[in-house]
Amino acid sequence: MHLASSLLGSVSNFGSPQGVTKQDGWNHLLWNISFWFALPITLLVVCLIGYALFRYRERPGKERVPAQFQYHIPIEAAYTIIPLVVVAVIFGFMFNAENQQSKSPAPAAGNVLKITVDGFQWGWRFVYPNGHAEVGTADYTNINTNSDLPVLYLPANEPVQLHLVSLDVVHTFYVKDFLYNRDLIPGVDNNVNFTVKTPGIYQGQCNNICGEYHAYMRFLVQVMPADQYNQWYANQPACSVTTAGISGPPAPGTCDSQLSKGFQAGL
Amino acid sequence: MTLLEDRPQPPSEEHNPLLMDIVPGPRPAGLVKYITSTDHKQIGLNYLVTGLLAFVVAGIMALGMRTQLIVPNNHFITADVYNQLFTIHGTIMLFVFAGPFGFAGFGNYLVPLMIGAPDMAFPRFNNLSYWLYLGGFSLLMAGFLTNNGAAQFGWFGYAPLTEAIHSPGPGGDLWLVGIALTGFSGIFSAVNIITTIFTLRAPGMVMFRMPIFVWNILVTMFLVLLAFPVLTSAFALLWIDRHLGGNFFNTQKGGQPILWQNLFWFFGHPEVYIIALPYFGVVTEVLASMCRKPVFGYKGMIAATLSIGALSMGVWAHHMYTTGAVLLPFFAAMSLLIAVPTGIKFFNWIGTMWRGTIVLNTPLLFSIGFLIQFLMGGVTGVILAQPVLDFQLHNTYFVVAHFHYVIMGLVFGGLAGLYYWYPKMTGRMFDERWGKASFILLLIGFNLTFFPQHDLGLRGMPRRIETYNAGLGWNFLNELSSIGSYITGLGVVATVINLVKSYRSGPIAGDNPWDAQTLEWACSSPPPDHNFEALPPIRSERPVWDANHPDMLTKVGH
Numbered sequence: 001m002h003l004a005s006s007l008l009g010s011v012s013n014f015g016s017p018q019g020v021t022k023q024d025g026w027n028h029l030l031w032n033i034s035f036w037f038a039l040p041i042t043l044l045v046v047c048l049i050g051y052a053l054f055r056y057r058e059r060p061g062k063e064r065v066p067a068q069f070q071y072h073i074p075i076e077a078a079y080t081i082i083p084l085v086v087v088a089v090i091f092g093f094m095f096n097a098e099n100q101q102s103k104s105p106a107p108a109a110g111n112v113l114k115i116t117v118d119g120f121q122w123g124w125r126f127v128y129p130n131g132h133a134e135v136g137t138a139d140y141t142n143i144n145t146n147s148d149l150p151v152l153y154l155p156a157n158e159p160v161q162l163h164l165v166s167l168d169v170v171h172t173f174y175v176k177d178f179l180y181n182r183d184l185i186p187g188v189d190n191n192v193n194f195t196v197k198t199p200g201i202y203q204g205q206c207n208n209i210c211g212e213y214h215a216y217m218r219f220l221v222q223v224m225p226a227d228q229y230n231q232w233y234a235n236q237p238a239c240s241v242t243t244a245g246i247s248g249p250p251a252p253g254t255c256d257s258q259l260s261k262g263f264q265a266g267l
Numbered sequence: 268m269t270l271l272e273d274r275p276q277p278p279s280e281e282h283n284p285l286l287m288d289i290v291p292g293p294r295p296a297g298l299v300k301y302i303t304s305t306d307h308k309q310i311g312l313n314y315l316v317t318g319l320l321a322f323v324v325a326g327i328m329a330l331g332m333r334t335q336l337i338v339p340n341n342h343f344i345t346a347d348v349y350n351q352l353f354t355i356h357g358t359i360m361l362f363v364f365a366g367p368f369g370f371a372g373f374g375n376y377l378v379p380l381m382i383g384a385p386d387m388a389f390p391r392f393n394n395l396s397y398w399l400y401l402g403g404f405s406l407l408m409a410g411f412l413t414n415n416g417a418a419q420f421g422w423f424g425y426a427p428l429t430e431a432i433h434s435p436g437p438g439g440d441l442w443l444v445g446i447a448l449t450g451f452s453g454i455f456s457a458v459n460i461i462t463t464i465f466t467l468r469a470p471g472m473v474m475f476r477m478p479i480f481v482w483n484i485l486v487t488m489f490l491v492l493l494a495f496p497v498l499t500s501a502f503a504l505l506w507i508d509r510h511l512g513g514n515f516f517n518t519q520k521g522g523q524p525i526l527w528q529n530l531f532w533f534f535g536h537p538e539v540y541i542i543a544l545p546y547f548g549v550v551t552e553v554l555a556s557m558c559r560k561p562v563f564g565y566k567g568m569i570a571a572t573l574s575i576g577a578l579s580m581g582v583w584a585h586h587m588y589t590t591g592a593v594l595l596p597f598f599a600a601m602s603l604l605i606a607v608p609t610g611i612k613f614f615n616w617i618g619t620m621w622r623g624t625i626v627l628n629t630p631l632l633f634s635i636g637f638l639i640q641f642l643m644g645g646v647t648g649v650i651l652a653q654p655v656l657d658f659q660l661h662n663t664y665f666v667v668a669h670f671h672y673v674i675m676g677l678v679f680g681g682l683a684g685l686y687y688w689y690p691k692m693t694g695r696m697f698d699e700r701w702g703k704a705s706f707i708l709l710l711i712g713f714n715l716t717f718f719p720q721h722d723l724g725l726r727g728m729p730r731r732i733e734t735y736n737a738g739l740g741w742n743f744l745n746e747l748s749s750i751g752s753y754i755t756g757l758g759v760v761a762t763v764i765n766l767v768k769s770y771r772s773g774p775i776a777g778d779n780p781w782d783a784q785t786l787e788w789a790c791s792s793p794p795p796d797h798n799f800e801a802l803p804p805i806r807s808e809r810p811v812w813d814a815n816h817p818d819m820l821t822k823v824g825h
Contacts, residue, residue: 046642052620056621058626066624068822069821071567087649144737174662176727181657182658205727214731215346215735
């Protein structure tokens, strides 16, 4: 019994990775439902094909010309109606999950942390409510170095809203462990909400072709317990800029634009 | 002058000239024939050979990309070249190979033969279609010769990356014009084939006696008429932006980049079915012939094709779930619904095999390969049709694996058709051993290439990246995938060797080597100009079978 349940546990996700946000439970649910339908149907079809190939193959002693039947209305009706029901059920689960997942944080959580995510060719800028910006681009000669990457600092177990802004072409904000993609499109206003449960460092990457060094448009997400995060945030002067891990004062004139962007998102 | 004349008497037997003798003038051969011919068979062959060449060329580009990705942090080719390769690989595979190979190659060759017509409705227009298509192919390739290289923004070229400021140089322009030319070629073919099917069917060939292949081509051609003009318009807008100071996709001047995505995918998703439906038809014909049975559920099959065509016009935004700018439930529902008619087709194919006498030769094996690969692509399609899961998997290698299973499934269908009609087209039989070797190599190579990519996508590898960090757990799977791609390459080489060798020295095939059922097998191999000297009576959707097996007609009822 114990063995069976642990076995079931290990296959019950069918390979879908574990996410680290509160929202990703819906992915597992849908992934599993899809597999519970898809596996038997796939197996059925493959077995029918395999059986037919073996059983009805041309061989000595088999009649050369078989029976010439063409229609069987009950069977045809069955394989029209049953798939309709299956996709209706999948759609029902999907519709519910999608509604639940896209719910914004409750208004009671008025102090949602709002961060502006700017994507540009080929790097990221994360602007915090006080105008502090984390900026970075990558080393285009060696993708194995992570030291230059921009870092998005987030508190754990706190609702976070990211305001996604593209400064030039279409980019996509993608963190594998969030099980989530969202595009940064000029002219489209995108806000996404997360609550990350597990502290840690996660890899992020642009996921839409955006020019020559698309592959290098990476970033890191560092999720810290709330008190550590608050300590970090308190140490970031307003309008300061950290570029590739090195802090410095803002270049003249940049803070205003950062602030306006930051406040645009934050207020 | 009398109002009614006596019906003219048919000329007596001994003075009945062959059609070949009536048509005057010298008959061009070789290169001149290739360039000038308005014969639908020659033009169909032109498309098939050019399409196969495009498949090989774009396949070599894929091998370049897989070699770049075989180890992390690789510098086999530069980012710049890598981006050109995947852009032109995708563009050529879709616009020059997969689509035209099916609807224009097989479509041109087979539609008039299958409905008992002497040629297409507009033979010279048909010739123009081919030359526009070849021009488009040449322009797409010519991008590599320009100083900035070919286009580098992916086959769906999302604005504003395609604007002159982000992608300067003639590479992008050649891409634009090249695709526009293949688009016009497709529209012209569509007009031609629809007219042919509606007006040139032989006496007795009513719509519900047309082979499934012809039905599928008909629906495909309507999809072309609905989809390609939208693409061409979008390209005109982009051209205006790039060269005439327009701002359709420039937010600074009030343009909307998202407009491009809507226009492109409004074309792009019907395009998937424009590519798929002809091969569905091919596989249907091959299965029926090789199982020696009528197509199971013939009318249900047509209904499924029609509903796939209708639904495909309403699913475009499932490529845009992650833009945050589309109505998710509607497009999810439509996308999931397409699984139903596709499922009907699968069960009809199995029904066709059921209790048949299945000849396990190369065309049949490739058809089975199609069924299995396409099934796999369909199942992952149902997963990706759900927005919540697409948010996770969008643009990762899971998507790459999904659509390669779909399209390589169709390639298996295309090769099934190529082998199946090879005796008709060349008059010679191909070599079974090379054919089977090619099938096994392709099956192993293809699955080794693309199955690991599902896992790569789940592990978070984005598509279109030129290289990757070594510490993300992607190394081994990429290695497998690259090795698989080389095996796939060998499989293609085996088919090419087979086709060339058999063309020179294959045994003479005869008119109907498969004991097939449809009208193209009623004329000689290869068919003469203007096709038929005489037609068998057409009393069902398989006149040749009825003529050859008068005691084994389709059993009526169920």
